[in-house]
Amino acid sequence: MVKSQILLHLDTDALPSVFDRVVAVDAGVEHIFSYSGVTPTNVMALVHGCIFTRGPADLKSTAIFIGGSDVAAGDALLVAVQKHFVIDFGLTVSVMLDSNGSNTTAAAAVLAASRHLDLKSAKSLILGGTGPVGQRCARLLAEEGGLVRIGSRTIDRAEAICDAIRVQVPKANVEAVATASSNDAPDALDGCDLVIAAGAPGVVLLPKRHRVNCKSLKVAIDLNGVPPEGIEGIGLGDKAKNRDDMHCYGALGIGGTKMKVHKAALGELFLRHDATLNVTAIYAIARTI
Amino acid sequence: MVKSQILLHLDTDALPSVFDRVVAVDAGVEHIFSYSGVTPTNVMALVHGCIFTRGPADLKSTAIFIGGSDVAAGDALLVAVQKHFVIDFGLTVSVMLDSNGSNTTAAAAVLAASRHLDLKSAKSLILGGTGPVGQRCARLLAEEGGLVRIGSRTIDRAEAICDAIRVQVPKANVEAVATASSNDAPDALDGCDLVIAAGAPGVVLLPKRHRVNCKSLKVAIDLNGVPPEGIEGIGLGDKAKNRDDMHCYGALGIGGTKMKVHKAALGELFLRHDATLNVTAIYAIARTI
């Protein structure tokens, strides 16, 4: 008899995310065990409870989802979780990481861009490119093959992210650009087909006049969900909306796709007992939707 | 496809109420997400997880229940929860408040009284009328239209509650009475059809001789579940039991109705996406049972 699906929901915050639980219910997961305050230190028994309860043939019916608002804490937890697997005996379960929705959001944003551009040759600028979502967008675009400019207020941080991506993606064609003020925008945007704003809320990263003046620009995606817009003039609900001869997406416009990606990834978790769904794997799933 | 029902159970105590979870299961709710230690400060992300996960058409399948032993904390949490709704976009879910069972208990008690009395013209005395359940009973009776006397050991507190009820129910006919000792009972009871004891456990609020001597009294309801009785001579399990020519109810006698009211209210939550089930709405539901 097939075991019922159990999702171990590990959250690094003080209260486990309602958002992630609702999505899991809507993805059809039968049992969700939510834990909050999970750290590399206290996670061992939780992982052992997954791998030592069902036989190897049934382990694909148990899976782990890592969430929480702190993306770095989620990254560290993923490493700790997989350290407690007993790989030699096949005692592993699939794991998905989506702290703060960063992986599914980045996958949905790049998927949206791919509908209008050939990402193998496109030139992209990521504003707020050193934050968790920005980094992930940059990595996915670098894997697609085009030139990716990573914008940050401090060039050193942008360079550091470029270096990290080059390690993850040897063929990456990435470059750091300083975007300390909006006066830097024209240079950073020069020749770009795509701009994604993934910065902190409350800051206009790209004023409308610079966006409109960039004649090469075909797609503009603003992932900021709280006014003012990160890319001036884009509506929260824009979904491939034509503004000033470019395809525009706002946070809610991307959000619907993000939700589909999230659910599809949860479904994939239960097909195997050894998947690691980090940003690249989640984007691969997104492309099949 | 209709989304499955999710009840977000927000408890202000350190451990989420087992009682409220069992009732939710027995009311047929499919998924219950229980959170404890919830405060106005940490509730925002929980509410956003409700309203930003399902489309507006499906939001009636998600609802919020607020419980916990501290009624004032529950009141404050209800305000905070609804502050995080995005009403302009229709992003709301239904909410039920029943901290310490106060709303369902008050509704069940007044419903019981209504089976024997015409509440439009009845005269009522609420002993322990300044506590959470007493206040709610008084408010419901005031809405029905009869005279309501609110008894308290300190007349000032009773006056304050009267003032509050007059704000909530403009037509209210309420008056404060001092019931510092049981010697005050004959005056307070004078001409009353109904007495409800809703005081703290361990105190006899109405000695038997005063109750029996009040010839106008037709219904006596004691909501105290722990001996000694709040109204002397009433049994814990009394349910419309005739004692001394009046209809008597004890805490367990009201409890069965309270449970039905609680389940019916949970069912109502999922019919709309914008209901607020506070004491008045819960009483309206109780009347349809």
Add this chain to the structure above:
Amino acid sequence: MVKSQILLHLDTDALPSVFDRVVAVDAGVEHIFSYSGVTPTNVMALVHGCIFTRGPADLKSTAIFIGGSDVAAGDALLVAVQKHFVIDFGLTVSVMLDSNGSNTTAAAAVLAASRHLDLKSAKSLILGGTGPVGQRCARLLAEEGGLVRIGSRTIDRAEAICDAIRVQVPKANVEAVATASSNDAPDALDGCDLVIAAGAPGVVLLPKRHRVNCKSLKVAIDLNGVPPEGIEGIGLGDKAKNRDDMHCYGALGIGGTKMKVHKAALGELFLRHDATLNVTAIYAIARTI
């Protein structure tokens, strides 16, 4: 209509056991309410939530499972839970205690031994006999009727456990043996049919040469799941494996039976509203599998 099954899972640790939740799901329990950090001080409302929500006829559909890594804390919690039942009114639910898996492990170990030995007359040595699992094995064997030697590094502790078992099992034939070093093993083992190692991980309690030299020995069970073996030469996965002319069991070999016992015991919980499934009752269930 039959109420759906609710298991109140009370854990004395800071995070509720994933292991116990998965087993409950796989035993077919419909709703599992997991609580962590449960103590005799905060458990009353949780118990009341069980017994005051469903009518007496339905109370068998609610049950309590007590777990957590601290066996003594679990024992204390069981006492506290049952103190809050209202026995005179039949307001009780069934309770199972299995802190750290100690009861199901002991039951599975003794069940394994019973397949090869007549426990009424067998002589047994329990190494690490003063720990939680060792004590429980000793008690079950004493109830079966054979001689049971309880080995401990300090003879005083072994004597104390013997005294405790004599109180629980008046017919018990138990004796304390000092097993401070492996040099004590030959004397302690003398004439034994069965040896069970239930000590702390990381210590070899019985070197291979002593085991092989004990010609009376027919069954050797090592409950230690972490290398090195508690009984040298026994494999983790041994399940009635013949080694040196004796039937050998390792922790994983016992583990499969333990899991079946655990699930069967959970099933029994919901047949009545007043069962107490401690080690003796769990062993009785194990014998029916």
